[in-house]
Amino acid sequence: MTKQIVTMTVNGEKKEVLAEPRELLIYVLREKMGMTGPHVGCETSHCGACTVEIDGKSVKSCTMFAAQAQGAEIKTIEGLGSPENLHVLQESFKEHHGLQCGYCTPGMITRAHRLLIENPNPTEEDVRFGIAGNICRCTGYQNIVKSILSAAAELNAAKEAAQ
Amino acid sequence: MIPAAFEYHRPSDIEGALSVLAEHGDEARVLAGGHSLIPMMKLRMADVPHLIDLQDIADLKGITIADGIITIGAMTTQHELINHEALFAAAPIIREAALQIADPQVRYMGTIGGNVANGDPGNDMPGLMQCLDAQFILVGVDGTRKVPARDFYESAYMTNRDDEEILTHITFASIDAGYAYEKQKRKIGDYATAACAALVTKDGDKVATASIAMTNLSDVPVLSEAAAAALIGTTCDTAAVKAAVAAALEDIDPTEDNRGPVAFKMHVAGIIISRAIARAWSRA
Numbered sequence: 212m213t214k215q216i217v218t219m220t221v222n223g224e225k226k227e228v229l230a231e232p233r234e235l236l237i238y239v240l241r242e243k244m245g246m247t248g249p250h251v252g253c254e255t256s257h258c259g260a261c262t263v264e265i266d267g268k269s270v271k272s273c274t275m276f277a278a279q280a281q282g283a284e285i286k287t288i289e290g291l292g293s294p295e296n297l298h299v300l301q302e303s304f305k306e307h308h309g310l311q312c313g314y315c316t317p318g319m320i321t322r323a324h325r326l327l328i329e330n331p332n333p334t335e336e337d338v339r340f341g342i343a344g345n346i347c348r349c350t351g352y353q354n355i356v357k358s359i360l361s362a363a364a365e366l367n368a369a370k371e372a373a374q
Numbered sequence: 375m376i377p378a379a380f381e382y383h384r385p386s387d388i389e390g391a392l393s394v395l396a397e398h399g400d401e402a403r404v405l406a407g408g409h410s411l412i413p414m415m416k417l418r419m420a421d422v423p424h425l426i427d428l429q430d431i432a433d434l435k436g437i438t439i440a441d442g443i444i445t446i447g448a449m450t451t452q453h454e455l456i457n458h459e460a461l462f463a464a465a466p467i468i469r470e471a472a473l474q475i476a477d478p479q480v481r482y483m484g485t486i487g488g489n490v491a492n493g494d495p496g497n498d499m500p501g502l503m504q505c506l507d508a509q510f511i512l513v514g515v516d517g518t519r520k521v522p523a524r525d526f527y528e529s530a531y532m533t534n535r536d537d538e539e540i541l542t543h544i545t546f547a548s549i550d551a552g553y554a555y556e557k558q559k560r561k562i563g564d565y566a567t568a569a570c571a572a573l574v575t576k577d578g579d580k581v582a583t584a585s586i587a588m589t590n591l592s593d594v595p596v597l598s599e600a601a602a603a604a605l606i607g608t609t610c611d612t613a614a615v616k617a618a619v620a621a622a623l624e625d626i627d628p629t630e631d632n633r634g635p636v637a638f639k640m641h642v643a644g645i646i647i648s649r650a651i652a653r654a655w656s657r658a
């Protein structure tokens with residue numbers, strides 16, 4: 212089928228790509244836009260490694276066609292922080308050993324970011340339920356949960372200090 | 375996993391979607407959240423030469439509650455169902471069930487319309503809609519019709535919906551009853567080994583009305599009138615619940631699959647049904 216131009220805003224930047232409608236968003240992000248943060252784990256909607264944020268929703272980008280994202284506002288892990296200026300969540304994962312191989316981490320942090328926007332004061336149970344769509348083969352989740360809870364506390368403290 | 379090529383349509387109103395459906399017949403299919411259809415297309419178990427994305431159709435979105443009647447647009451996501459406070463007040467069983475579907479990411483995308491139109495026996499909403507005696511509103515080129523959820527399902531993936539019709543809304547009465555949606559699954563993100571929706575009302579210390587429906591225990595959702603009848607007029611005591619469970623188990627026909635052999639599913643179903651009844655009664 213013919214390719215078409217798909218326009219979307221990725222991490223605040225307007226992007227235009229030529230893609231067939233059947234191309235999955237994750238591959239368009241990775242291979243056409245060079246956003247290799249979101250990973251492909253299972254490719255079957257189960258692991259969450261490909262999680263990105265689309266119009267305020269955490270989405271498994273292996274289960275969305277690029278064409279569906281026409282006009283959408285997308286955030287990937289690249290848009291959260293940079294090596295020189297880590298996001299609080301990234302800093303917290305580093306501090307609390309929230310990753311081992313790191314494969315699940317971009318999806319995990321992107322999801323956690325959305326979770327904390329919707330629920331800035333989560334309980335441990337809220338965090339576990341909220342990241343249930345992200346699988347980690349390494350950590351046993353304990354330190355991931357710790358990292359997210361600690362980031363939440365830090366973000367709240369910063370918010371309070373600013374007021 | 376790359377699906378076969380297709381032409382992508384994104385109409386902005388229902389008429390636009392219907393005209394693509396009419397033009398391409400069974401070569402065309404609508405796309406809602408895509409979290410059942412896209413996996414099937416990736417596996418090439420669904421071939422859809424013309425894909426009609428419904429996301430821009432405003433008329434298919436939103437929840438309204440008026441005069442005790444709840445109307446939900448087909449494109450309303452599970453995430454939206456969960457977070458809608460007025461819906462929770464009018465029909466709390468919807469949130470209880472929706473929270474047991476898949477995982478957060480899937481719930482942001484998966485829609486109630488896609489869930490009930492899909493026809494997969496594993497979907498949770500169809501059984502719940504039968505329990506609530508919901509009506510599905512379908513629109514085609516010949517007009518609009520209403521089909522009760524209880525008459526909609528024919529066999530796995532076969533429903534009363536015509537290929538050229540779109541499900542636009544779901545309606546049901548707000549709930550003034552004890553409720554429960556119980557589901558046993560192997561892990562988060564798995565479909566039910568057994569699930570049960572129950573509504574029970576009380577008159578004095580007796581069961582006045584009951585509605586019991588089950589998910590993934592036959593090739594269609596199953597409403598068990600016999601189970602309800604076994605409860606009505608009783609005090610919902612152990613013997614009554616046992617009789618209701620026995621009646622419900624008579625109405626289902628599970629098959630062996632990777633979730634277990636038939637005997638195991640019957641066992642799990644029995645436990646889930648009795649828990650659903652007990653919890654609904656405790657809230658009646």
Ligand SMILES: Cc1cc2nc3c(=O)[nH]c(=O)nc-3n(C[C@H](O)[C@H](O)[C@H](O)COP(=O)(O)OP(=O)(O)OC[C@H]3O[C@@H](n4cnc5c(N)ncnc54)[C@H](O)[C@@H]3O)c2cc1C
Pocket residue numbers: 256257403404405406407408409410411412413448449474475476477480483484485486487488489491492496497498499539540541542563564565566
């Ligand atoms: C990992 C994972 C786990 C899941 N676990 C569960 C679970 O436990 N329980 C559960 O219930 N579901 C589960 N699902 C399915 C999920 O809830 C789906 O999103 C839902 O079944 C279908 O909704 P959708 O909006 O994604 O529909 P789509 O996938 O877009 O469509 C599904 C079908 O319905 C048709 N359709 C959609 N909308 C309409 C309409 N308005 N009119 C006519 N036809 C229409 C489509 O043509 C298609 O045939 C899971 C999915 C995944 C990926």
Ligand code: FES
Pocket residue numbers: 250251252253254255256257258259260261262271272273274
């Ligand atoms: S790669 Fe998308 S969910 Fe696993």
Ligand code: FES
Pocket residue numbers: 309310311312313314315316346347348349350
């Ligand atoms: S750190 Fe290895 S998969 Fe999570």
